[in-house]
Amino acid sequence: MFVTFPEPVIPERLRLGKSLVVAVDGPSGSGKSSISKAVARRLGLAFLDTGAMYRALTWHCLNGRINLENAAAVEAAARTVKIEQSLTPDGDFVRVNGINVTGPIREPDISKAVSAVATNLGARRELVRRQQEIIAQCGSRIVVEGRDITTVVAPRAEARLILTASEEARLRRRGLQLGGSQTQAQLREQVVGRDAKDATVVDFQRAADGVYTVDSSELDFEETVDAVINVVRRSVNEGPAA
Template sequence: MLRQGKPLVVAIDGPSGSGKSSVSKAVAQRLGLAYLDTGAMYRAVTWHCLNGRIDLDNAQAVESAAREIRLEQNLTPGEEFVKVNGITVTGPIREPKISAAVSTVAANLGARAELIRRQKAIIAECHHRIVVEGRDITTVVAPNAEARLILTASEEARLRRRGLQLGGTQTQAQLKEQVLGRDAKDSTVVDFRRAADGVFTVDSSNLDFEQTIGAVITVVRRAVHEDLPA
């Protein structure tokens, strides 16, 4: 097994539409690691608030919701499920109304602190053998990860990919709001577009899916100074 008996946390940050989720899942599968989509946690809290008619502008209520909900996630890449208080919300948390509201929850510092606490606990529960992706993983959640990188792409590439992901159901204006608007809102609480010291950058603008996976695995190989499976 890769680095048997040793930690291997791969921390991946990046903007919307950069391919973080799909690439991170594939990397986790190939390296035999667990996988955590931290964005799904923020979406789950958002779903819970909207479903329970909690005012997202009520900072204290949103923070309390983040602390109180029972949140379950499958950490096996390729077998995604998310539950909130026993209710399966894997599909609903990807709906446009959640995408439009999630930045408000992500910008709530109390809710963010609670979810960061949960994320760190999950990393520990996985014996520090996990790929974790999101917005503040390389600097806040796992600043001591064995491999840290930002996965980015040009604005044009990110809009195109998100449009394909949504099956052409969104207008260009809606796509820009989902991708660029969300990035602007989230950047008020965390800098996920500029690599901190010791963080590698992978620009996938001109790479296909397999090439991007290979580039990320190359970064992991370089970071841990080991030969890894391609």
């Protein structure tokens, strides 16, 4: 009997020996995390989900009974909490002060509360500082996704893009991701409602100068990954992807 195994993904090696930071912003439900992971895997880069950091801090505050309306307390928590997370596209773990919160930070109560933390400017400054440290620790060869990556966290990234999709597509995708566990009203609050709250502190739906836009409304997963990699290759002047 012969057993076959899938061929391993051989990463494309762009800018060998040089920095290659891919900054990805976009609204909720646009597929930032899954697409960014696939791009990191294809390009042999590290991967950072900055949204998980905000969720981890939110979990820490709620677990410690810190009032999210107390801006100073939330900012202080951001400076002292220890957050560990996977920095590879094939890993998926988040720990807060040594506690595994990989699953809990995706629960609806965290999704409902996270904007209160994400719009806290002091907490945001601290997490941005940490994110920039992580980029440096990874040798500036990393895909970073979030809300303010192209303009604040990594404004000098070699490739910067906004990944977007129609509201209908984003609601549908988030619903599938959650396995139909949310009502349409709950989905709309998680996607559209959160975007509206976060937009009060950062503009993540309009491309700044030099930032590409990839609209995945009519693209499937692999087509979207290819479109993003084409943007990366174009940005570093290595031609379109094959």
